[in-house]
Amino acid sequence: MPSFTRRTGIALMGSAAFIPSAFAAGGADADFDALSKRWLESFLALQPITATYVGDHRFDGQIDDMSAAGRAARTARWRMLLQALGRIERTQLSRNNQVDAAILKNQLEYMIWDDERLQSWAWDAYGWSQTAGNALYFLMARDFAPMATRLKSAAARMKRLPLLLEQMRGSLVPARVPPIHAATAAKQNGGVIDIVDSMILPHAHVLALADQAELKTAADLLRGAVKLHQKWLDETLVPNAKGDFRLGAALFDEKLAFTLESDLSRKEIRARAHGALKQTRAQMHDLAKRVLVARKTPNVDAMDEQATIQAALDLCYADRPAPDRLVETSRGAVAMATKFVRDKNIITLPDAPVRIITMPRFQQGVAVAYCDPPGPLDKKLATFYAVSPIPEGWSRKQTDSFLREYNRRAIADIAVHEAMPGHYVQLWHANKYPSMIRAVLWSGSFVEGWAAYAENMMAEEGFYQADPLYRLAQLKVWLRSITNAILDQAIHCDGMSEKDAMKLMTEAAFQEESEAAGKWTRARLSSAQLSTYFVGRSEHDAIRKRAQEKGGFNPKHYHDTMLSFGSPPARFAEALMFGDPIT
Numbered sequence: 001m002p003s004f005t006r007r008t009g010i011a012l013m014g015s016a017a018f019i020p021s022a023f024a025a026g027g028a029d030a031d032f033d034a035l036s037k038r039w040l041e042s043f044l045a046l047q048p049i050t051a052t053y054v055g056d057h058r059f060d061g062q063i064d065d066m067s068a069a070g071r072a073a074r075t076a077r078w079r080m081l082l083q084a085l086g087r088i089e090r091t092q093l094s095r096n097n098q099v100d101a102a103i104l105k106n107q108l109e110y111m112i113w114d115d116e117r118l119q120s121w122a123w124d125a126y127g128w129s130q131t132a133g134n135a136l137y138f139l140m141a142r143d144f145a146p147m148a149t150r151l152k153s154a155a156a157r158m159k160r161l162p163l164l165l166e167q168m169r170g171s172l173v174p175a176r177v178p179p180i181h182a183a184t185a186a187k188q189n190g191g192v193i194d195i196v197d198s199m200i201l202p203h204a205h206v207l208a209l210a211d212q213a214e215l216k217t218a219a220d221l222l223r224g225a226v227k228l229h230q231k232w233l234d235e236t237l238v239p240n241a242k243g244d245f246r247l248g249a250a251l252f253d254e255k256l257a258f259t260l261e262s263d264l265s266r267k268e269i270r271a272r273a274h275g276a277l278k279q280t281r282a283q284m285h286d287l288a289k290r291v292l293v294a295r296k297t298p299n300v301d302a303m304d305e306q307a308t309i310q311a312a313l314d315l316c317y318a319d320r321p322a323p324d325r326l327v328e329t330s331r332g333a334v335a336m337a338t339k340f341v342r343d344k345n346i347i348t349l350p351d352a353p354v355r356i357i358t359m360p361r362f363q364q365g366v367a368v369a370y371c372d373p374p375g376p377l378d379k380k381l382a383t384f385y386a387v388s389p390i391p392e393g394w395s396r397k398q399t400d401s402f403l404r405e406y407n408r409r410a411i412a413d414i415a416v417h418e419a420m421p422g423h424y425v426q427l428w429h430a431n432k433y434p435s436m437i438r439a440v441l442w443s444g445s446f447v448e449g450w451a452a453y454a455e456n457m458m459a460e461e462g463f464y465q466a467d468p469l470y471r472l473a474q475l476k477v478w479l480r481s482i483t484n485a486i487l488d489q490a491i492h493c494d495g496m497s498e499k500d501a502m503k504l505m506t507e508a509a510f511q512e513e514s515e516a517a518g519k520w521t522r523a524r525l526s527s528a529q530l531s532t533y534f535v536g537r538s539e540h541d542a543i544r545k546r547a548q549e550k551g552g553f554n555p556k557h558y559h560d561t562m563l564s565f566g567s568p569p570a571r572f573a574e575a576l577m578f579g580d581p582i583t
Contacts, residue, residue: 028092032101035088036437039081039104046074049131052138054440055377057145061156063135066121066128066167075115082108098582099565099572100437102261107441110258118251123176123243125185125233126525128168133192135161137360140199142374142381147206151215154200158218161192162225169229174237178245180524186233191361193226245524249493252527256489259528260445260535261569266489273485273534277508280482281305284475288312291468306507309472313510316473317404321411323390329408330369330387331356333415340463347421347559350428352380354419359386368406368518369414371423376431376439383424385415398514405512409464409473416458417477422451426563433566442567444529449536449570450563452481453544456537457555479509481533484519488530491523539570546578 044051048059064070082105090101114120120127135157139150174182196219204212247255253266264272285305291312292300303311321329334356342349352374359370368388374381390399406414416422426447433439455474464470483504490496490504498520505516523530540562547558565573575582 028089029094029097031088032085032093032097035081035084036100036104038084039108040436040440042077042081046070046077049135049138053134054375055144055379056375057153060139060150060153063157063160063164064131066131066164066171068171071115071121075112078108078111082112095576095582096435099568099576100435102572102582103441103443103568104437106258106261113254113258118255121171122173123178123181125168125172125177125181125237125241126188128172129185129188129191132161132164132168133188133195133360135164136192136195136200140195141372141384142378144378144381147203148211151200151203151207152211155211155215155218158196158200158222161222165225165229169232172237174240174242176243177237177241178243178524179238179241180245180521181243182233182238182241184521184525186230186238188361189226189230189233193223194361196222246495247492247527252489252492255528256531259532261443262445262535262539262571264535266493269485269531269535270489272538273482276482276534276538277479277486280475280479281309281508284309284312284472284479287468287472287475291315291472309510312469312472313476316407316409316469318407319409320403320407323399323403326389326406326411327356327358327387329411330385330415333408333412334385334419336412337416337420337458337463340458340461341421341425344461345556346457346461347425347556347563348429349421350383350425352382352428354383354385354424356385356387356419359388368515369418371418371427373424373427373431376436379431383419383428385419385424401512401514405515407473409467409470410477412464412470413455413459413474413477416455416463417451421458421559422454423447426450426454426567429560429563430567433564435566438566438568443569445532445536445539446567446570446573447536448532449538449540452478452533452537453540456541476510478537480505480511480515480519481537483509483511484530485534487519487523488528492527536570539574543570543574543577546574 044056044059047064048062049064051057051059065073085101085105085108088101090098093101136154139154139157144150200215201219204215207215249266256266282305285308288309288311289300292308295315297311300308334354338349341347370386372384372386374383390402394402418424427442430442430447431439455477459471459474486504487496487501491501501520501523502513502516505511505519506513511519543562544558547553561577562573565576568576572582574580
């Protein structure tokens with residue numbers, strides 16, 4: 001998954017780096033362009049950490065004001081812009097601007113909803129910890145400016161981060177904070193100092209002596225603040241966290257609508273997911289039988305579906321990397337996929353690199369891997385494909401379970417999803433689209449759906465030497481995406497227990513216990529995002545089928561065209577591709 005489900009925006013007022021969302025000279029389009037610029041510029045002052053991420057570095061020494069007054073100022077601004085957007089006659093806009101206006105409207109309404117109705121600031125301790133870590137990580141992870149410049153910005157932010165931690169303590173209501181959010185925040189808090197010690201202070205020698213002293217003073221100040229914050233997390237928040245991690249049907253449905261921007265209801269998604277689960281298991285059963293018969297496995301006909309699939313998957317599990325070779329194995333898988341895509345001429349490849357890295361500590365504990373692309377204004381910088389190490393302190397049994405799940409074939413499939421031709425390639429294309437709104441406000445279901453589509457497409461094209469066990473491993477990962485959609489709503493709306501969730505994952509979807517346990521954690525920390533994989537791929541599959549039915553289908557032309565629209569909700573990409581009305 002990409003590191004941000006949605007990115008929030010940025011523009012450069014008076015700068016050539018800002019590209020308007022339409023190309024018309026006047027009328028409604030000119031009004032919309034002016035409004036877009038006002039909204040994007042607002043983010044520069046109101047969300048400096050996001051500004052760093054997407055590539056505007058005027059505010060690199062500042063951090064977001066997360067106080068009640070800061071939140072109120074942002075919400076008032078979004079409401080004013082939403083009202084201005086409502087005064088623009090949508091039908092008079094160009095087709096591209098109609099899409100951008102719909103995306104902007106959804107985002108403005110979502111931000112107001114999040115602040116006033118969801119109130120994540122009062123209970124999402126995990127989100128707060130991510131903000132603190134990102135404030136420094138975004139400065140140091142990429143070489144967008146000379147090291148000395150970034151270190152000075154880091155020193156300024158380190159001086160301001162104690163205030164952010166104080167605002168966190170003042171905003172969170174322990175009785176509303178779910179225990180899993182509190183525990184995860186407590187675990188990740190020290191990751192901020194890991195960034196200081198591993199990514200900031202080792203480079204202090206490039207500064208003048210006076211600046212070195214200021215950097216060290218700022219680091220010491222932050223170190224003390226993080227220690228104080230850890231004491232509050234351990235002694236106040238964790239013991240008193242009594243909130244329910246389940247969002248509830250009403251809030252979940254509202255958030256799902258904002259996230260997917262689709263007409264599909266929760267019940268429709270659930271029904272389609274159960275149908276796909278049954279169909280995919282049947283496909284795996286047929287494939288597994290062929291694999292076992294070819295290997296002269298005895299008594300194959302006597303095995304039921306569950307045993308047959310499991311026996312074939314066990315063959316995958318036997319080929320796995322050493323515990324300390326996950327990053328290296330992932331790097332080799334990306335190289336293999338890149339060669340395959342280039343040789344098959346499947347899609348236009350990026351001219352910017354991808355780097356496989358060890359996941360930073362402050363981001364560990366939620367996902368096994370993620371893709372972190374550069375912001376749309378830092379176009380030539382590297383994309384990061386981050387791989388989580390096996391957690392320290394894990395038993396041999398836990399490690400064995402993890403490596404069974406992430407065997408060599410599964411790692412190759414994850415590399416397809418996260419990098420080639422998944423997130424890395426798709427987001428590179430998206431950053432080329434000439435609209436900042438669409439570049440920074442991506443659709444999670446489009447992005448995750450593309451990556452899931454890419455997994456299936458690569459297997460169908462014969463990746464991994466058309467190995468049937470690779471196809472089986474890929475279908476197992478697709479089962480994971482299907483069950484993600486079921487878990488997402490069953491946990492948050494239907495009260496699904498840990499026992500039933502684990503049974504769904506380990507039995508119906510063949511996940512190893514360590515993977516299922518991690519997903520149980522992730523499902524409690526997030527909501528709506530887990531539905532994006534299944535819904536998104538279903539949308540991409542349907543659009544490709546429509547394109548094939550028109551005749552003269554060329555995979556590379558189709559892929560390049562699909563990704564040329566940025567990352568809008570799939571229904572808008574389909575409308576732009578086929579000339580449908582923008583609804």
